[in-house]
Amino acid sequence: MKTFYWLMKREYWEHRGGLLWAPVITGAVFLILNLMAIITAEVLGSRHGAMMIGGNDFRTMIEHADAGDLANIGSAVDVAMLSSMSLIGIVMGLVVLFYCLGSLYDDRRDRSVLFWKSLPVSNTSTVLSKVVSAAVIAPVIAVFVSIICGVMQLFIYAVVLSLHGVNIWQLLTLAHPFRVIGSLLSAVPLYSLWALPAVGWLMFCSAWSRTKPFLWAMAVPVVVGLMVSWFGIMGLFNLPTAWFWTHVVQRVLLSVFPGSSIVFSDHNLSSMSDMDSNDPLSVLSPGHTYGLLATPNLWLGVVAGAALIAGAIWFRRVRDDS
């Protein structure tokens, strides 16, 4: 256990830039852009003498809002808080993608694998420590950065609006910051499971390929997908050709992006329609997202991911090219 902890620490040392600084810088850039937008709005607004949204004075709008409108304002604040997450999520997906591709290849290329292999650490723990870094540590850090970023953004809005005489406490009670935080935290375990086939495939390529793991990881599923489409192989299983693209190609390449489960999974697309349109948070609420646990798509992916990781461990042991 101690060894495993230090293996994870080792991964963090090596990839501090991607795991920590990439989300932090993304969040900071996002906040700065927001501030600039607000300043621009202030400058334009001061010329008209009032805070204008869609031609209406924001303050009078709140004062005259009925319950439904207030709920909409709350949702808008929630979405504002979440918006930083989407950007950080995309960056984190890229970080995880390239982290996995390099994880078992870079040290073979620079031959430092000889140093790591001179220590009494099993290949299994080495590979698993990298899986955990990709599927758990990376999203946990990204979620915490998103939460801090979201809270700061809420704070900025509150300050700006209070300068215009809007009651910030009323505004904050309309929003659901704790629900947003809870939803984000609850998304981490689901992400870990959902991303597993992609993490497994990318790490398998990383352990297996002698050169250019990126090319192999991209080319193999895409070329196979094209062959499947071309020859209509899926017809043999009474499945449409698109099935292969959505259930294999996308799953092994794009599942590292958080939120991809909401976009790709049939389960979510179908249940999205009967969602409360006034409550955008429900897309991310655990009650909704954890429905994914009941789908074979998720669990088949987990099984495939585990098999690919086992393959990565095996190739980590036998690849002998340093």
Next chain:
Amino acid sequence: MNAVVTATGLTKRYKNTLALDDVSFRIESGRIVGLIGPNGAGKTTALKAILGLTDFRGELNVLGFDPRSQRDRLMEQVCFIADVAVLPRWIRVREAIDFVANVHPRFNRAKCEAFLARTKLTPDQRVKQMSKGMIVQLHLALVMAIDARLLVLDEPTLGLDILYRKQFYQSLLEDYFDENKTIIVTTHQVEEIEHILTDLMFIRDGKLVLDTDMDAVGERFAEVMVSADKAEAARQLKPLDERQVFGKSIFLFDGADRAVLERMGEVRRPTVSDLFVATMKGTYA
């Protein structure tokens, strides 16, 4: 005597070359073995087999373990330095020590820090900021602080200047080596390790062509400097090698009669490099 490494019929074939061809040997505890051979002779393959880094056919026992299947436990007892530049470039001195200290049960942190105190390395320095010589100092400090029974060195001083090379072997001898430890070393700079070796193995085209201890080298091989008039007589004794120096011929004999040789000229113990060159004659031809 307990054997540290026992190999029987060790064979390794890469696609179209035979890197190790039915090699058998035995290395006892408390020895410093030089594994010497031309490029591509199979040295590194033999070391990789011992370290469990490659598959092979035949029997191999290292400290009672099979390196293929019991590698994780074996590596608690075995250290290796493969070449100079294998430390990861991003790691800092402090991180390297912390990491090894926490994953290696036989690591002695104080010993490592004491050794590093004698160098110019600082805790926050990254490997990528170091010269080759400094990287080797760090690697050696890490390895010497591990109480391992077998140390494998594969070209440990390649590309280092002579100061670092001398210091490297001196540290090994003075601060590390004792009768419970065994060192296997490969290098092309034979002259520099000649005086520290206790055993010598020559490998050529995947076969062991010489496996002996250094005392026996002196008894078995002899070098005679013969003046031109006696050269023909010396050639009759089938020398391994002949070279000319200052109008005289130097012959290298394997197992020739001392008394006969002494009548022809001055008899010396050949250097390992002369022996090596004579043994490997025609390797690249």
